[in-house]
Structures are given as C-alpha cells and as structure tokens.
Amino acid sequence: MKQTFKVLVAIFALTVAAQTFADKLVWSVSGLKMPESVEYDKVNDRYYVSNLNGGVKLKDGNGSIGLIDGSGKLLDVDWVKGLHSPKGLALHNNKLYVADVKQLVVINVNSGKIIARYMAEESEVLNGIAVNKNGTVFVSDWLENRIYKLEEGELKLWLETAKLNSPNGLWVDTKHLYVASWGAGLNDDFSTATSGNIKKISLKTKTITTLPQGKHWFNMDGIFPYSTGKWLVSDYIKGEVFVLNAYGKVEKSLKLKKGAADFYYIDNKKLLIVPLMEDNQVVAYTLD
Numbered sequence: 001m002k003q004t005f006k007v008l009v010a011i012f013a014l015t016v017a018a019q020t021f022a023d024k025l026v027w028s029v030s031g032l033k034m035p036e037s038v039e040y041d042k043v044n045d046r047y048y049v050s051n052l053n054g055g056v057k058l059k060d061g062n063g064s065i066g067l068i069d070g071s072g073k074l075l076d077v078d079w080v081k082g083l084h085s086p087k088g089l090a091l092h093n094n095k096l097y098v099a100d101v102k103q104l105v106v107i108n109v110n111s112g113k114i115i116a117r118y119m120a121e122e123s124e125v126l127n128g129i130a131v132n133k134n135g136t137v138f139v140s141d142w143l144e145n146r147i148y149k150l151e152e153g154e155l156k157l158w159l160e161t162a163k164l165n166s167p168n169g170l171w172v173d174t175k176h177l178y179v180a181s182w183g184a185g186l187n188d189d190f191s192t193a194t195s196g197n198i199k200k201i202s203l204k205t206k207t208i209t210t211l212p213q214g215k216h217w218f219n220m221d222g223i224f225p226y227s228t229g230k231w232l233v234s235d236y237i238k239g240e241v242f243v244l245n246a247y248g249k250v251e252k253s254l255k256l257k258k259g260a261a262d263f264y265y266i267d268n269k270k271l272l273i274v275p276l277m278e279d280n281q282v283v284a285y286t287l288d
Contacts, residue, residue: 024254026271026284027072033064035275035282037222037262039089039096041109045070047264048096048109049275049282050086051077056125059084059101072284080107082114088169088262090129090137099126099139104148104155118155120148128222128262130170130177138177140167143186147177147201163208165196169223169234169262177201180220180233191237196220198231198244212248222262234260234274241274254285 033051040047049066063083067075088099091109098105102123106116120126124143131137137150138158147167149158165181172178178200185193196218198211211231222234222241229246239258243251259278265271265287273284 024285024287026286028284029068029072029074029282030280031074031077032066032275032280032282033077034277034280035066035261036087036277037089038068038264038273038275038282039091040264040266040273041091043094044109046075047273047282048079048089048091050083050089050098052085052087052277054085056085056087057101063100065089065096065098065107068282080112080114087125087127088129088139090131092131092135092137097129097131097137097139099129101126104129104137104139104150118150118153120155120157122157123148128168128170128180130172132172132174136172138170138172140164140170140179142166142168142182147179159201159206161208164199165194166192167199168196168221171223171225172203175203177203178223178231180223182219182221182236190219192219198223198233211244212246213244214248214250216242216244216248216250218242221260224263224265226265232263232265232272234263236261236277239276241272252287254287256283 033053035049036052037050047068051064063086064078065080066077067079084101086098086100090097096107104118108115123141127142128140139148145164147159167179168182169180181196183192183194183196200209219237221236224232226232234241239256239260241254261275261277263274270287
C-alpha cells in the first residue's frame with residue numbers, strides 16, 4: 001500500500017509539473033525570419049526582433065528588425081530594412097543598437113530610421129550588445145574572442161583574449177561586464193569542444209573571472225540577471241533557458257526548442273520572451 005501511494009504521489013507530481021509548464025505560455029508569434037534577439041521597449045510597450053534571415057556571416061542586405069506589440073501581435077516583420085544578418089539588440093534613450101556582422105547599426109525607434117553605422121572591419125561576427133546607464137555600448141565578436149566599445153564616434157577594440165571563450169550575450173552594470181560564452185572549438189553544427197560559461201570582467205582593470213557552474217555543459221547565447229547572484233542564460237543547442245545561481249547550480253530550467261537565442265526578461269511581469277531562431281517564432285512565458 002505504501003509503495004502504491006508513493007507511485008501515485010510521483011505520478012501526481014509529474015502531472016502537476018507538466019500542467020504548470022503548459023500554463024506558462026503567454027503568447028507565441030510566428031512568421032519571423034530567423035529571429036536571433038529580442039528587446040523590450042517599455043515606453044512604447046513593444047518588442048524589437050532581429051531577423052537574421054540567412055547565414056550568420058552573410059552581408060546580403062536581407063536582414064531586418066521586426067516589431068511586435070506588447071500583447072504579442074506581430075505588427076511588421078520588416079519594420080526596419082537595410083540590414084545584413086542582425087543579431088544582438090540593446091535599447092537606450094530611444095536608440096536601438098544592432099549588431100550586424102561587421103557593423104554596429106543605430107536606429108531611432110521613434111522614426112524607425114537608421115541614423116548611424118559604426119564599422120569594425122577587423123571583426124568576424126558582431127553578436128551581443130550591452131549598454132550601461134551612461135550610454136556606453138559594448139559589443140561582442142563571437143568568433144574572434146573580442147569585445148568592442150563605442151567611444152568618440154568609433155567602434156574600438158576594448159578587449160581581445162581566448163579567455164572570452166567565444167563571447168555571445170552581454171550584460172553590463174556600473175562595475176562589470178558579464179559575458180555568456182558559447183565555448184571554444186566551434187564545429188560545423190555549432191557544437192563546441194569546451195563548455196561555455198559566464199565571464200565577469202572588471203570595467204576598470206579588464207580582469208576576467210569565470211563564474212562557477214558545476215559540471216553543467218552550456219552553449220550560452222543570451223544572459224539576463226534574474227535576482228541577486230542569479231542569472232538567466234539560454235542554451236541555443238539544448239533549446240533551454242536556465243536559472244543559474246551564484247554557486248553554479250541550475251535551480252530551474254524551461255525546455256523550449258533548439259534555437260533558443262538572445263532573450264529578454266521583464267522582471268516586474270516575470271515575463272520571459274525568447275526568439276526561437278530555427279522555428280521563426282518568438283514566445284513569451286511567465287516564470288514562477
């Protein structure tokens with residue numbers, strides 16, 4: 001009888017978990033063009049989505065920025081055209097910064113017009129972007145282990161080292177730049193010879209610290225603070241978003257699909273918005 005009770009409890013627990021997971025989906029948008037990154041505009045209550053629409057290194061002119069309203073309705077898949085293979089996005093003072101192969105593109109979100117382009121000719125694949133409160137812009141070069149910084153009207157090399165471990169998503173505060181690394185030894189299928197991890201870089205000294213993650217293997221794409229000492233990170237290949245605590249333990253995970261890329265998290269709404277690049281979708285989930 002006790003054994004039967006334990007089995008029933010286990011089945012009930014699994015059932016509840018499955019129902020809870022299913023109930024977390026808030027909205028889903030299809031019809032994007034290989035969406036790689038999403039950024040929320042609180043003032044206008046809308047989302048900007050980078051449509052890569054081709055190879056990650058192609059300068060083919062068919063990339064764009066899509067527009068989704070606050071309720072999850074696709075307003076315009078090609079709201080801003082004239083891009084190549086756009087990836088990371090960051091919004092600051094009505095300016096949307098876009099990492100686009102070898103250039104940083106700036107869009108005025110009020111007019112929907114491109115107002116600046118900053119070239120980094122020596123870069124390979126500009127990817128993640130972070131902007132601090134002062135408006136300083138950092139951009140990662142995924143394949144060349146570089147971080148660029150926008151200053152004095154130029155996109156300048158700020159840091160270059162193999163320790164960056166294929167830098168992808170970025171987050172910055174007043175003292176440190178945090179990097180979600182993909183992992184070294186990139187294969188044709190985007191798998192790697194080593195695991196990715198979170199790098200903490202001092203803005204003052206450029207000292208790099210690798211945050212603990214136990215024995216977990218990641219190919220990190222996006223990164224976002226979850227709570228004190230905890231991070232949300234996406235794993236593109238696994239198709240999951242994880243909560244990783246300060247001790248390197250995965251506390252929670254949300255299983256999605258392969259291609260879960262550079263997401264956005266709205267803390268006061270507990271809302272996670274994830275582009276699914278290989279499914280041409282953007283999905284939004286609430287997190288407990």
